Amino acid sequence: MARISEQVIEQVRSSIDIVDIIGEYVQLTKRGYNFFGLCPFHMEKTPSFAVNPSKQIYKCFGCGSGGGTINFVMEIEKMEFIEAIKFLAEKYNIEVNLETKKSSKFFSQLFEIHNLAANLYQQNLKTPKGLQIINYLNERGINNDTINEFQIGLSLNKWSSLLDETRKNNFKSDALIQSGLFINGDKGYYDRFRNRIMFPISDRNNKIIAFGGRVFDSNDPAKYINSSETPIYNKSKVFYGLSITKGFLSKENTAIVVEGYLDLIQLYQNDIKNVVAVSGTSLTDSHALELNKYVKNVKIAYDGDNAGKNAAIRAGYVLLKNGFFPEIVVIPENTDPDDWIQKEGPIPLKNAIENSINLFKFQYKNTDVDDSNPNSISNLVNDILREISDVVDPVHKELCIRSIAKVTKLNENTLFESLNNMNSKKSFKKNYDEKKEKTDNNDLSKYNLLEDELVQICFSNDFKTRLFIYENMQTEWMISKSIKTIFNEIFIHLHSEYKPDINVVMDGIKDANFRQKFATLIFDIDKKNLSIDAAIECLTRIEKSFLKRKLNSLRENLNKFKSDELKSILIEISNIQSSLNNIKFKYDKFKKN
Template sequence: MAYIPEDKIDEIKDQLDIVNIISEYVDLKQSGNNYIGLCPFHNEKTPSFTVSSQKGIFHCFGCGEGGDTISFIMKKENLSYPEAIQFLADKLGIFIETGKVDKELYEHRKKLYAINNEAKLFFFHNLLTNPIPKKYIVERGLKKELINKFMIGYATEKSQDLLNYMLKKGFKIEDLLELGLVKQSKRNNSLYDAYRNRLIFPIIDLRKNIIGFGGRTLVDDRAKYINSPESLVYHKSNNVYGVMNLRNVSKENKVILVEGYMDVISLSNYGIDYSVASLGTSLTIEQAKLISRYTKNVYICYDGDEAGINAAERALEIFRSINISPNIVKIPDGLDPDDYLKKYGRDSFNQLLENSLNPILYKYNNLINEYDLNDIDQKVIFLNKLTELLAEIESKLIRDEYINRFSDDLSLDRDNLQYEINKILNTKTIDVKTKKQVVKNQSDKGYKKILLESLRYIIFNPNISEDIIEVSKFLSEKTEFWTKTLDIVKKIDYNSEKSIKDQIYDFNIDDKTKLIFDAVFKVKDYNYYLNNDNAENYIKSMEKNKLIIEREILKSQFILLEDYDKLSDELKNVYNKLAMDIFKLDIDIKKMT
């Protein structure tokens, strides 16, 4: 989620009534100026949870939890700070995604949620009254309570079934099109239901809104699954299917990541109610971060076929980027979780979890299975990939353990394997140093170009020199030559018979500074810098450039604080201030465009 301007956060805070918000979770009774109730964060029989309406804070004298409305929602709903702000903004009818309060857009989103909810009920009713989906559910062996838990529905074969129903309810065609519930034919502009002859899986977000749908064909349709398009309410990269299961993660202290809707439902069918699925072909960084808020103990359980193996490897890299090392569950015989559970049962599946592999062993086993080590050419490729895999391990201690183990497994000479790994590690070190130097050189080159232009205006147009010096002050922090060259330029005597160039070269300057001035005088037309309009435009560009540089510096700090959920309260304050400062600079820069 993008950062939220501080003034909008303050506006939301001003409208919050902490008693009303907490009363939705706790039975509060007035006691003097405050309210008391049983703490929602620990078990107690005597109320020790106190809410102050005047101060806008809560505190539990039993477990020590306390804070304001936002921190209460963060803890109770397990939301990050920005998500808690969004959660409360929804309650107040404030739309903040655009960085501004937009009641009209908020009302539109609220209407889209209502449409999705009505569609969910329509599909659910269809399932209860139609034998086709019932037969499929019986064949899959799904328990009846799962239909209610996941609100599974059914879209009939009729082309305008949902469309006619929604129009009778008073909903507009353009809204149905926006949500992807209805489509329009390109051939004759006729309207038709997007979902037909499909089992329907409503997709729910953390705030329990219906944000989209997935549909599985029950006939020989070309597309096995179709899903809602991106919309104002649905962003598939930010959500997971089965999000309600994340609330069960704390019981097991683990979460199972599976491929699709039916995998989540099938696992729940066997009492394994702590799985979720990514919405789409591969996991996204946003989905990984969402999962990691509930537990770092992740089990990737994709199908055992080639596509599942490739998807698991991509998911590993995503989790690795946020410093999580998942376990990988290998399902044998190319089965999916549902097939395996049906064939071998829950106890056997739990054994698969216990025997799951960490990323290194998983990749190692895949390499073993991929190459024929009796073939010399394939073995060479295998050994190259193995050394690359081992070189990825940052900890030398852990790397050495794997080197010893794999050397024994493969009857390899340990020293030779270590030698090949060291070659890769040394190359990586050189690459990092080179990249840092390239970035520095590019940065220096950019500031040098500004330095040269500023010096040209100061030297060739003394009438405007003071203004140029003023807007170029920031160069003193960016390049060592600014102060040195400026001191020389200030010694120029414009009444002297000597040329400016000769005067400068007569001063005692070192070779590097001389090169700067050589570049300064390498211009075809000095008159360009005498033109006051050009000078004024340059001053404006410099003022804008200064703001852009300031913004980039703040952004580099902001990126370091990217993982908001892991920040301390103090760093969260820094995060929000940086976000606000960047927001203000963006506005100032746009004004100058």
């Protein structure tokens, strides 16, 4: 079915000016940084309709209407989204070509742009800075043949090096905009990647579709940045290195999954070639489905620090729920596969791969469990059972239970009984979630303000603040449906070096009332405290409120649980109380000195 291409939508979004568009319907007067006029959506005598040109959004403080330019046109002209895009495209003389899935010319240009970029980055290795990069990689044990095979390159420390090169080749502007390789700033477009070691990311057919860039001789807090998602790049579905290693995966019937580009390259060069990397994202269900095309066995070799171990466990459960029995490679504390090979050669890592352990044993070994404390063991086992309760295949589930029993030395029948009780627990959770909406009105009002503040802090100019929210906030802590929807639209952008684009988020929010809510929160955001300390305070209070609600609900429903469930419920109550007691210290390490 034909549709308007994503590049046209992006071109429209970047070309339009909200003051010009709304000015055709409303007489606007500038007041400070904003423009004001009589709202076109309700009768009023005093102007309460405000337009913020820097954020390209509008907000009526009378009726509550709010959104971006496209939303305004949809509402004022009673149009659907696509109609509004066509309407605006015509105003700005932007050609709208309806495309099908076979609109090959546009996609061909995207691939050509990425090939050109890869060639340019490789040519840059011949510059003095490029020779430094080669020496740096050689010192890390990566030889020139490997550099060439993986097409590693360098983006120069210039604003428009790649952009200038693409202009010589007469690429269409929509393809350049949608390539993900350029950023639209106040003075026009500029290169996304500057002064970085460049790693081309290819699809399984060896077409370059994106890049990862590693910082070099810089204090930039974003050690790695990746291409934004584009019509040819969906990071949740793509493995780095797969185009080169897929034959080795099939041959070995085993995939070793690592976290980083250099981890993969180091393993590959040292004859561990059945390897893929998830770079810039967590392992997803789509990744698991991709692996299933090549292998039946997966071993996870993530970093040896706590973050890497936790990520390995999370990835393990994703694989488990998709039909694999994953194993974890034990990497030494505070190192990664790349560093380990550099320091000790490939033999220790090869031995660790050979002796990898199952997911449950790894989790048991790397969780703070007191073997002499039944409560501690029970808590971990229940966490594991909750994860495998989502495993659909009964044989797969039984094999999991056998493995858990072996690791924990618990009776299989006991584990099966506990697993069966999970259904009643899930039923309770449903009732608990419904009860959250009935929280006392005064407390709810205060809590909603916290959630509102969290959304605002997501637009902090400080990358570390946004990353803190990305790594620590959990949506289950939220009560407001509107805020949860808004936050989910923002969340996918928080790990990026660049703060979320307000209008991209706005257009992603389908509910008109939720868009109005977002417009209200974002309109005067420049006056808000968006610091890391504000984020810590906000998250602490949100999590604390969630834990209190959960604790109160458990206590109020104790009499509804069976006698054989009470013990685990009491343990859960004790653990929540302990978390509440310690929550004020939880995020101390993130605070400014």
